[in-house]
Amino acid sequence: VARSRVSRDDVARLAGVSTALVSYVINDGPRPVAPATRARVLRAVEELGYRPNHVARSLRAQRTFSLGILVPEVGNPFYAEVAKGIEDEVFGRGYTLTVGNTQGSAERRRSYTQNLIERRVDAIFFDFTGVGPDELELLERSGVIGIYIGTIDELPDGVRHQLPSVTMDGEPAGYEIGRRFVDQGHTRVACIVSDFPPPPMSGAPWRRVEGVRRALREASLDAVVVSTGQSLEDGYRTAAGLLAADDRPTAIFAFNDVIATGVLRRAADEGLVVPDDLAVCGFDDIELARFLQPRLTTVAVPKAEMGSLAERTVVEALDRKLEPDELAGRDLTVDLHLVVRDSG
Amino acid sequence: VARSRVSRDDVARLAGVSTALVSYVINDGPRPVAPATRARVLRAVEELGYRPNHVARSLRAQRTFSLGILVPEVGNPFYAEVAKGIEDEVFGRGYTLTVGNTQGSAERRRSYTQNLIERRVDAIFFDFTGVGPDELELLERSGVIGIYIGTIDELPDGVRHQLPSVTMDGEPAGYEIGRRFVDQGHTRVACIVSDFPPPPMSGAPWRRVEGVRRALREASLDAVVVSTGQSLEDGYRTAAGLLAADDRPTAIFAFNDVIATGVLRRAADEGLVVPDDLAVCGFDDIELARFLQPRLTTVAVPKAEMGSLAERTVVEALDRKLEPDELAGRDLTVDLHLVVRDSG
DNA sequence: CTGAAAGCGCTAACAA
DNA sequence: TTGTTAGCGCTTTCAG
Numbered sequence: 131v132a133r134s135r136v137s138r139d140d141v142a143r144l145a146g147v148s149t150a151l152v153s154y155v156i157n158d159g160p161r162p163v164a165p166a167t168r169a170r171v172l173r174a175v176e177e178l179g180y181r182p183n184h185v186a187r188s189l190r191a192q193r194t195f196s197l198g199i200l201v202p203e204v205g206n207p208f209y210a211e212v213a214k215g216i217e218d219e220v221f222g223r224g225y226t227l228t229v230g231n232t233q234g235s236a237e238r239r240r241s242y243t244q245n246l247i248e249r250r251v252d253a254i255f256f257d258f259t260g261v262g263p264d265e266l267e268l269l270e271r272s273g274v275i276g277i278y279i280g281t282i283d284e285l286p287d288g289v290r291h292q293l294p295s296v297t298m299d300g301e302p303a304g305y306e307i308g309r310r311f312v313d314q315g316h317t318r319v320a321c322i323v324s325d326f327p328p329p330p331m332s333g334a335p336w337r338r339v340e341g342v343r344r345a346l347r348e349a350s351l352d353a354v355v356v357s358t359g360q361s362l363e364d365g366y367r368t369a370a371g372l373l374a375a376d377d378r379p380t381a382i383f384a385f386n387d388v389i390a391t392g393v394l395r396r397a398a399d400e401g402l403v404v405p406d407d408l409a410v411c412g413f414d415d416i417e418l419a420r421f422l423q424p425r426l427t428t429v430a431v432p433k434a435e436m437g438s439l440a441e442r443t444v445v446e447a448l449d450r451k452l453e454p455d456e457l458a459g460r461d462l463t464v465d466l467h468l469v470v471r472d473s474g
Numbered sequence: 475v476a477r478s479r480v481s482r483d484d485v486a487r488l489a490g491v492s493t494a495l496v497s498y499v500i501n502d503g504p505r506p507v508a509p510a511t512r513a514r515v516l517r518a519v520e521e522l523g524y525r526p527n528h529v530a531r532s533l534r535a536q537r538t539f540s541l542g543i544l545v546p547e548v549g550n551p552f553y554a555e556v557a558k559g560i561e562d563e564v565f566g567r568g569y570t571l572t573v574g575n576t577q578g579s580a581e582r583r584r585s586y587t588q589n590l591i592e593r594r595v596d597a598i599f600f601d602f603t604g605v606g607p608d609e610l611e612l613l614e615r616s617g618v619i620g621i622y623i624g625t626i627d628e629l630p631d632g633v634r635h636q637l638p639s640v641t642m643d644g645e646p647a648g649y650e651i652g653r654r655f656v657d658q659g660h661t662r663v664a665c666i667v668s669d670f671p672p673p674p675m676s677g678a679p680w681r682r683v684e685g686v687r688r689a690l691r692e693a694s695l696d697a698v699v700v701s702t703g704q705s706l707e708d709g710y711r712t713a714a715g716l717l718a719a720d721d722r723p724t725a726i727f728a729f730n731d732v733i734a735t736g737v738l739r740r741a742a743d744e745g746l747v748v749p750d751d752l753a754v755c756g757f758d759d760i761e762l763a764r765f766l767q768p769r770l771t772t773v774a775v776p777k778a779e780m781g782s783l784a785e786r787t788v789v790e791a792l793d794r795k796l797e798p799d800e801l802a803g804r805d806l807t808v809d810l811h812l813v814v815r816d817s818g
Numbered sequence: 819c820t821g822a823a824a825g826c827g828c829t830a831a832c833a834a
Numbered sequence: 835t836t837g838t839t840a841g842c843g844c845t846t847t848c849a850g
Contacts, residue, residue, distance in 0.1 A: 186843030530827030
């Protein structure tokens with residue numbers, strides 16, 4: 131077997147034509163080729179098992195047809211969901227997706243961005259990873275398109291509107307949850323927020339928590355807010371701490387469904403009945419939420435939609451050969467809504 | 475800002491040296507450079523914000539430092555886990571991971587393999603996707619390294635030992651589960667297997683189910699086996715069917731933890747108490763398993779270990795510039811063990 | 819309708 | 835210690 135060493139030259143030689151012809155045949159253009167010649171080329175391609183080298187093509191075309199996506203944690207189904215939406219969409223158009231796990235580290239995020247740019251990906255999606263001035267500058271000087279997908283919390287003011295984005299604002303949904311807690315007569319409510327170290331760049335409190343507290347404040351109440359990590363275990367452990375107190379909360383708003391799942395587990399371990407002894411609300415509405423026992427009350431985030439909005443923005447820009455700056459200001463927004471189930 | 479147009483030539487010109495020197499400085503070799511010159515080059519690099527073009531470098535080096543991984547479904551935390559293990563490991567060595575979702579389609583698997591090969595990835599990991607003759611031939615003629623990670627079920631005989639692999643055999647663990655069911659006095663047990671369309675290439679029954687049935691047979695029993703898809707919903711729906719029957723099973727072995735989660739949900743909906751009215755065992759031991767209510771009895775699969783064994787095999791082969799055929803026959807195996815919790 | 823050749827950005831062998 | 839240059843595989847302009 132001819133080990134990959136088969137190049138366009140070999141095909142041309144075997145078919146007895148010039149290399150340009152081979153190119154025209156393979157790409158169906160840009161110039162026409164006589165049917166007989168075309169057939170000869172095709173036969174040679176077949177015989178040699180020739181396949182074009184995408185690397186060479188990328189170098190020449192100054193376009194790689196590959197996209198990068200940065201994710202805080204691929205293991206978390208929430209982030210995976212938007213990545214999946216994008217991948218599914220672009221594969222049909224010949225793009226490939228390179229994914230990077232930032233693990234919440236700003237340093238990793240920066241170095242991945244750098245790496246992807248050196249590899250000349252056509253665009254980079256920042257999937258709930260936040261974007262800082264570093265990434266912005268890297269994108270700027272390289273001319274690579276970047277787009278942000280995530281919460282408005284994670285976009286520092288100096289960054290917003292500098293690159294296109296698809297964002298959501300958790301405040302209104304948080305407010306609804308807070309209202310619900312108030313209506314249910316809870317007076318001791320806790321919010322568990324889930325920060326990667328370091329905390330969100332803006333340093334601002336999370337919008338979704340602000341929403342909850344706004345509702346509480348209207349009833350002259352407030353919430354205790356504690357911070358934890360991203361895993362099921364983090365949710366479990368944090369809930370354990372909260373529930374150990376004498377004046378333990380009777381309602382917990384968990385930052386996301388993964389944390390909420392940990393909380394539910396801990397509640398069960400304490401012999402607490404949810405929602406009677408403890409109300410629990412999550413956020414994200416991952417598929418799992420409605421399979422948990424009890425079914426989780428949570429906030430539906432249109433993950434697939436966020437992915438495809440971003441994907442469409444990028445692909446269109448690429449197709450129309452827009453410059454990155456022409457995309458600045460394209461800030462799309464999606465709506466969230468509360469999904470009431472059994473946990474709170 | 476100089477839009478990415480900065481190339482090695484610009485740096486050389488600004489520093490007043492030859493392009494080779496720039497190369498030597500950037501790569502720290504292969505030839506030494508006088509300190510003064512080096513400093514000048516570095517300054518020019520800095521001033522221009524120069525970054526090497528990885529595409530050109532790949533073309534030249536005949537090596538891209540990118541790896542491909544094919545996964546049945548990124549949304550499933552089980553598959554994501556091994557991908558994560560690999561990614562984490564190789565990123566430090568400068569590799570990047572391009573992931574493809576096959577969605578269980580053999581056609582997609584083939585076309586992704588093709589695509590990745592054209593992009594000249596240095597190696598492809600097949601993560602529980604199976605590998606068929608098509609992929610084998612593609613790898614063969616391209617000289618790209620391929621490695622299989624998954625169950626032995628999914629490797630047709632014509633493919634085994636043709637490429638390196640890290641596999642597990644579910645039979646013994648299945649047997650343990652079957653034994654447990656027997657010891658608990660169950661006489662009506664059901665197995666839910668989870669096939670993507672089409673069914674596993676080998677056409678053979680799944681080893682883990684064979685194990686369960688072997689144990690049952692020893693007690694002169696047998697299991698009913700039903701097939702379903704991969705989602706929580708699939709598990710839920712299939713359990714609904716099973717539990718609707720008059721002679722409903724009192725024990726269910728679910729193909730994996732995702733399916734088991736759906737089963738648990740349905741059992742709760744039917745007002746069945748697990749494990750008293752119904753025993754449920756899963757497979758994989760995803761992190762979620764021990765947070766479910768009830769905690770899921772399942773089989774621990776060393777996901778991270780499988781990933782890193784495969785990763786090490788590949789990286790070593792790449793470092794030592796081994797030919798793909800030198801890897802054939804490197805078949806590693808990992809052990810599984812039952813994790814008894816509360817569901818069965 | 820087809821061939822020759824330049825050039826994408828980089829590395830390294832060869833020369834000086 | 836440094837400069838020059840061929841060539842990785844491809845596309846496309848310019849000639850014929």
